[in-house]
Amino acid sequence: MSDVHVTIIGAGVIGLAIASRFSENRKGIIMLEKNQKYGMETSSRNSEVIHAGIYYKPGSLKALLCVEGRDRLYELCDKRGITYRKCGKLITATSVPELQKLDSILANGRSNGVRLDMLTKDQVLDLEPNIVSVGAIHSPLTGVVSVHDLMDFLHHSALERGVTVQPRCEVTSIGKRGRDFEITVSENGTVSSFTSEIVINAAGLHSDSVAAMAGIDIDSAGYRLVYAKGSYFAVAPAKAGLVSRLVYPVPQNEGIGVHAVLDWGGRLKFGPDVEYLPDRKLDYSVEDEKRKSFGASIRKILPQISDDDITPDMSGIRPKLQRKGEPAKDFVIVHEKERGMAGLVNLIGIESPGLTSCLAIARYVEDLLA
Numbered sequence: 001m002s003d004v005h006v007t008i009i010g011a012g013v014i015g016l017a018i019a020s021r022f023s024e025n026r027k028g029i030i031m032l033e034k035n036q037k038y039g040m041e042t043s044s045r046n047s048e049v050i051h052a053g054i055y056y057k058p059g060s061l062k063a064l065l066c067v068e069g070r071d072r073l074y075e076l077c078d079k080r081g082i083t084y085r086k087c088g089k090l091i092t093a094t095s096v097p098e099l100q101k102l103d104s105i106l107a108n109g110r111s112n113g114v115r116l117d118m119l120t121k122d123q124v125l126d127l128e129p130n131i132v133s134v135g136a137i138h139s140p141l142t143g144v145v146s147v148h149d150l151m152d153f154l155h156h157s158a159l160e161r162g163v164t165v166q167p168r169c170e171v172t173s174i175g176k177r178g179r180d181f182e183i184t185v186s187e188n189g190t191v192s193s194f195t196s197e198i199v200i201n202a203a204g205l206h207s208d209s210v211a212a213m214a215g216i217d218i219d220s221a222g223y224r225l226v227y228a229k230g231s232y233f234a235v236a237p238a239k240a241g242l243v244s245r246l247v248y249p250v251p252q253n254e255g256i257g258v259h260a261v262l263d264w265g266g267r268l269k270f271g272p273d274v275e276y277l278p279d280r281k282l283d284y285s286v287e288d289e290k291r292k293s294f295g296a297s298i299r300k301i302l303p304q305i306s307d308d309d310i311t312p313d314m315s316g317i318r319p320k321l322q323r324k325g326e327p328a329k330d331f332v333i334v335h336e337k338e339r340g341m342a343g344l345v346n347l348i349g350i351e352s353p354g355l356t357s358c359l360a361i362a363r364y365v366e367d368l369l370a
């Protein structure tokens with residue numbers, strides 16, 4: 001008999017969603033978190049956007065889980081009073097060549113079953129009179145959610161249903177003990193071990209290292225992560241009212257472009273850019289030197305904003321499976337039966353739209369283990 005039934009490593013929004021879902025009909029669940037509180041890494045450092053599912057490759061986990069997760073998330077927010085706003089989003093073309101690019105984005109989004117409308121310049125300016133546009137895609141189902149409200153709810157519901165949440169508890173090794181796993185943890189310098197029948201690796205930026213602890217060769221498995229920082233700049237309060245919904249550029253190279261983000265304090269921010277971190281250091285500082293490049297990106301959409309109107313704000317770090325310049329890769333969510341590790345589920349590369357997808361990911365993991 002194992003000491004616990006399910007061990008969830010990592011209390012970000014993904015681990016919390018899994019803990020909340022699993023606790024509906026399982027007992028003996030423990031969630032381990034190395035920081036002093038849940039949600040202190042990527043889950044509290046993002047745009048808080050509920051993505052509609054526009055950009056992802058049709059049939060991919062990102063596309064399927066984003067669309068399912070979006071609907072589940074809106075339903076949960078309505079039912080449980082979690083703060084959200086279905087504000088909608090525009091992807092605005094600022095030139096005729098960009099307008100042509102919108103067609104393929106529209107077709108991709110519609111293949112994913114996303115409701116989208118193509119708007120003329122006049123229709124765009126009716127919605128957002130201050131932005132530059134020669135036409136745009138309107139996504140009425142895109143919104144923003146208070147990720148802190150969401151995580152508080154998921155944490156509370158897991159606790160209420162008997163999940164043990166262990167902060168300041170870092171998993172340092174994972175071994176095999178018969179059909180179970182032996183997990184070693186360090187808690188305030190004290191090392192101890194216990195056995196668990198099921199282990200779910202939801203360790204975000206560290207999920208590749210946790211998979212390696214279980215004995216997986218993360219290079220041949222394709223699990224090794226690279227880090228890509230995304231920084232944000234905040235707009236001066238006097239200009240925060242220039243847009244009232246999310247406004248995105250047409251994607252250029254990597255990522256979906258520096259876009260307008262509306263936060264819960266009524267602030268307007270722009271971000272995130274994409275900066276690969278070769279040394280994988282968790283450095284969240286936002287360099288003032290980026291002001292000029294941010295200013296230029298922002299002015300493509302909102303010419304009223306000068307470099308003096310923006311100040312460095314927060315940043316987050318994406319756990320990416322693709323290297324710089326490579327095409328986007330899908331989420332890895334695998335029950336490692338074929339590696340002889342039945343009961344171990346690895347979640348790797350859960351970058352955007354991970355927040356949107358969290359409830360669908362929890363459902364998917366449960367199905368994998370059924």
Ligand SMILES: Cc1cc2nc3c(=O)[nH]c(=O)nc-3n(C[C@H](O)[C@H](O)[C@H](O)COP(=O)(O)OP(=O)(O)OC[C@H]3O[C@@H](n4cnc5c(N)ncnc54)[C@H](O)[C@@H]3O)c2cc1C
Binds near residue numbers: 048051171316
């Ligand atoms: C800049 C940026 C913008 C984004 N914008 C959006 C958006 O608008 N919409 C959207 O849907 N998604 C967005 N995302 C993606 C989203 O934030 C992530 O997909 C999601 O937060 C991932 O959650 P997680 O639980 O996997 O990871 P995390 O929140 O990082 O949680 C993992 C946890 O595991 C813990 N941990 C790690 N190793 C160990 C260990 N050995 N022992 C114990 N605990 C451990 C960590 O301390 C951490 O708390 C964005 C991401 C970034 C970086």
